[in-house]
Amino acid sequence: MVVNPQIKLSYEDYQNLPESETKRYELLEGELVMVPAPNWFHQSIARVLFKFLDNFVGKNSLGEVRFAPLDVVLSDEIVVQPDIIYISKQRAKIIHQEEVRGAPDLVVEILSLATAKRDRTTKKTLYARYGVTEYWLVDPETNTVEVLKLTARGYRRAGVYGEKETLRSPLLPGLEIPLSKVF
Template sequence: MPEENIDDITLLDSGAAYSYADYLRWTFEDRVELIKGKIFHMSPGPSRSHQKVSASLGNKMYNFLEGHPCEVYFAPFDVRLPSKIGSKDKEIFNVVQPDIMVVCDQSKLDDKGCIGAPDLVVEILSPFTAAKDLNNKYSLYEESGVREYWIVYPGEEIVEIFVLGDNGKFELRNRFIGEDEIQSVVLVGFSLKVKDIF
């Protein structure tokens, strides 16, 4: 007998571990992510500066990738990060919604979103999500094999780029500001000046 949907987030136990199968039964309006089975709330509504950065950077990536096998997606878009290939929904405990992501392996895409690590992930920090993006998600993306992780600081107009090293650990490529030109490792040939994002 199928389990019932949950339409009230207060019915969930904040100390429990939940799977993607549980996540699919949640019909409440609150946007949440799962990291190692724990519920993390997303910000209620992104700020204007967040949306401006997302649109500017995302559009530049989208235009660059026209006719390319890699595709760019924007939140809300579920990315399931299983601990092993072939995991069933009840065995997946990581479901996140990066602000922007690029997926080059078409086999990772299905009607539910992406299963497996995107090649490139961008998180645009807000006061509400900074700790999660800099700690929990950083570790999760590193463990999952995201090849390139951009952290954007809208207030300071800084972009940090981390690239996955041969040792499976993120290495800070650089902190970019102002007139600095960002060049992606994953998206060969893609470049832009930091000031053009903001």
């Protein structure tokens, strides 16, 4: 839900919004967009994916994994809060105390009825533009994960994995997530 499309905001404006314990927002091309609270299944999926990613990344000393809510500032007019992000240790300089300033290596978005269109279009375009190397679209309706890999021409589908399959990541060779444990 776009709050007021006539008013374009900057990251400074976004930071000065009153804090809310019940509402989360993203800033997309200067437009303030309310992000709905995740449901129980969404949170369960996020928890399991985070655990697999964090364990793999930690065991191999590859970088950092975090989960929402955490601001990822791609530009002065684009601030997103992906469900899960991974940042390689080579790019750790983009991690700041209050936010991440730059594109994570991996973004995971768990779709909902309210966010699916935006995650598949607007955010996909933005993530490609700002250099997110790999983008996962997790669909709780179909129990699938679509893995997209950034190329010179935008994202290319690296795979679509169902609940009886094992997810593999081009970005993180050796990572295997049995989706039967996720869905």
